[in-house]
Amino acid sequence: MSELVPGGNVPLPSGILTLRVPGPFDVSALITDDGGKVRGDGDFVFYNQPGAPGVRLTGEGLTVDPAGLRPGASRVCLVVGAADPDTPLGRLPVPVLHVSGPGGRALVRFVPPRPDSESVLLIAEIYRRGTGWKLRALGQGYTDGLAGVARDFGIEVIDETPAEPARRAPEAPRPAPLGTTPAMPAPPRPAPQVVPPRPAGRPPGGDPRVHQGPDEFLAHVNAARAAAGAPPVFTEARLTAAAQAHAAAMAATGRLGAETLDGVSVHQRLTATGYAYLTVGEHLVSGPRTPAEFVEYCLSTERSRLTLCAPAFGQVGVGHAAAPRSGDLFWTALWASPFSPAGLARTAAEVLALTNAERTSAGLRPLAADARLTEAAQAHSTDMAVRGFYSHTSPEGREPWDRAAAAGSGHRSVGENIACGQRFPAEVVRGWMNSPSHRANILKPAFTHLGVGFAGGGPAGTYWTQLFGG
Numbered sequence: 001m002s003e004l005v006p007g008g009n010v011p012l013p014s015g016i017l018t019l020r021v022p023g024p025f026d027v028s029a030l031i032t033d034d035g036g037k038v039r040g041d042g043d044f045v046f047y048n049q050p051g052a053p054g055v056r057l058t059g060e061g062l063t064v065d066p067a068g069l070r071p072g073a074s075r076v077c078l079v080v081g082a083a084d085p086d087t088p089l090g091r092l093p094v095p096v097l098h099v100s101g102p103g104g105r106a107l108v109r110f111v112p113p114r115p116d117s118e119s120v121l122l123i124a125e126i127y128r129r130g131t132g133w134k135l136r137a138l139g140q141g142y143t144d145g146l147a148g149v150a151r152d153f154g155i156e157v158i159d160e161t162p163a164e165p166a167r168r169a170p171e172a173p174r175p176a177p178l179g180t181t182p183a184m185p186a187p188p189r190p191a192p193q194v195v196p197p198r199p200a201g202r203p204p205g206g207d208p209r210v211h212q213g214p215d216e217f218l219a220h221v222n223a224a225r226a227a228a229g230a231p232p233v234f235t236e237a238r239l240t241a242a243a244q245a246h247a248a249a250m251a252a253t254g255r256l257g258a259e260t261l262d263g264v265s266v267h268q269r270l271t272a273t274g275y276a277y278l279t280v281g282e283h284l285v286s287g288p289r290t291p292a293e294f295v296e297y298c299l300s301t302e303r304s305r306l307t308l309c310a311p312a313f314g315q316v317g318v319g320h321a322a323a324p325r326s327g328d329l330f331w332t333a334l335w336a337s338p339f340s341p342a343g344l345a346r347t348a349a350e351v352l353a354l355t356n357a358e359r360t361s362a363g364l365r366p367l368a369a370d371a372r373l374t375e376a377a378q379a380h381s382t383d384m385a386v387r388g389f390y391s392h393t394s395p396e397g398r399e400p401w402d403r404a405a406a407a408g409s410g411h412r413s414v415g416e417n418i419a420c421g422q423r424f425p426a427e428v429v430r431g432w433m434n435s436p437s438h439r440a441n442i443l444k445p446a447f448t449h450l451g452v453g454f455a456g457g458g459p460a461g462t463y464w465t466q467l468f469g470g
Contacts (some may be wrong), residue, residue, distance in 0.1 A: 003110070006258055007137065012134060015101060016064070018058075019097065028079045029044075029045040030043060030044055030045075031069060032077065039070075077138075080120065094114050095112065095121060096111050097112075097124055099135060108135055118141030120142045218234075228305075233314055239270065243266075243317040250284070250321070256285075256330065270334060275338070277337060278339050279313070280334065280456060281313065281334075281335040282333060283298050283333040285331045289329060294318075294320075312423075316334065316336075318332070344454065348452035348454065352452055358433055367447060369451070370409070373449055373467045374451035375407040375451065378453035379453070381453035381454055381465045384463040392416055392418060411448075414469055417465070417468075418466075419431060420464065428464045449468070451469075452464075
């Protein structure tokens with residue numbers, strides 16, 4: 001079974017799929033073509049219209065038969081709302097999506113970031129890719145209910161609402177991390193690791209392309225950061241270019257998302273500019289008409305306010321574009337701390353310190369930093385980011401103990417934790433400790449050494465590796 005992060009995708013087998021969201025939730029679906037719009041009201045499956053060709057609501061949730069969809073249909077979007085429409089999702093347990101295939105075989109599990117004031121969540125989509133079908137995890141929240149989702153997909157909704165509230169996509173993939181491996185034997189062999197230097201003598205983030213002009217957006221942002229006790233941020237040309245490109249891609253299709261229909265994520269647009277980062281965050285929003293409205297919206301929920309005011313971010317870029325058909329403005333803001341070798345070392349050291357704090361609390365001896373395990377862990381995080389995969393097993397079939405051996409480790413047993421999407425060391429260690437299999441590696445008495453790797457980029461934005469030895 002695959003566990004997905006927002007923006008993550010997985011191929012699907014042929015046959016009928018069952019999608020369930022257990023708990024006090026209602027599910028519905030919209031059927032579209034590649035343009036992201038329905039053909040008519042018949043493409044909206046919900047409690048008052050429980051079926052359409054290839055899609056049906058059942059007592060178990062929703063069934064989808066991709067082969068049975070109407071001609072021209074290439075996408076099925078799954079929407080989750082509270083069974084009581086007046087209850088914000090933030091007051092309920094996090095809705096968890098379970099997808100099974102023919103015969104009830106479990107295929108996918110997706111835990112989105114916890115909603116706040118949103119009333120419905122566009123949680124996932126099934127879409128055609130070539131001759132096959134895939135599922136992509138989303139997690140896009142709407143504060144204006146099922147009507148707001150329907151409008152975005154081209155269904156006319158008549159109501160007395162004077163204005164449409166802003167909507168936002170997930171700021172970053174921030175779920176519990178995945179992937180753990182048991183201890184395994186590992187033979188040795190050395191290999192070097194080279195990290196590029198960072199130029200010195202520049203402002204925070206330090207690049208000559210940094211623009212420190214007091215424009216409207218920056219003035220509102222830095223006022224909010226000052227009120228929260230955070231240092232100011234400065235605009236950066238490559239962050240701005242990536243944010244503008246992503247906003248334009250979202251506007252072109254009228255769809256919010258960390259990954260647009262061309263298959264490119266906002267983080268991949270950023271790394272394509274040559275910008276390397278230690279941590280990154282984003283706001284993806286439609287609706288606001290001015291920078292002031294955009295910043296006001298980003299401050300309206302706890303999760304997005306924490307991103308805007310995070311002290312670790314020193315640089316920002318913002319872009320917006322109008323959708324050709326609706327005229328709605330789509331916004332992207334990218335927040336980042338630029339890469340440096342010293343910053344990478346501090347990040348790894350913080351993960352080690354937090355891990356050892358957990359071991360000490362459990363009465364275990366702390367782990368020692370291990371240069372060869374660090375080399376192997378860093379190489380794996382970089383490989384996942386560059387090639388856009390997320391697994392303990394590389395595309396060539398190399399496993400954690402193979403990577404440890406190639407780096408020259410002499411440890412008899414090796415274990416590995418990986419994670420993607422988390423911004424900060426505290427966030428990733430907390431996620432590992434909340435997962436039984438990852439926690440078991442962290443608290444395994446037989447492990448004595450640890451290597452930590454981190455890389456920014458790829459579809460998920462951040463990739464973390466812990467490689468244990470004993």
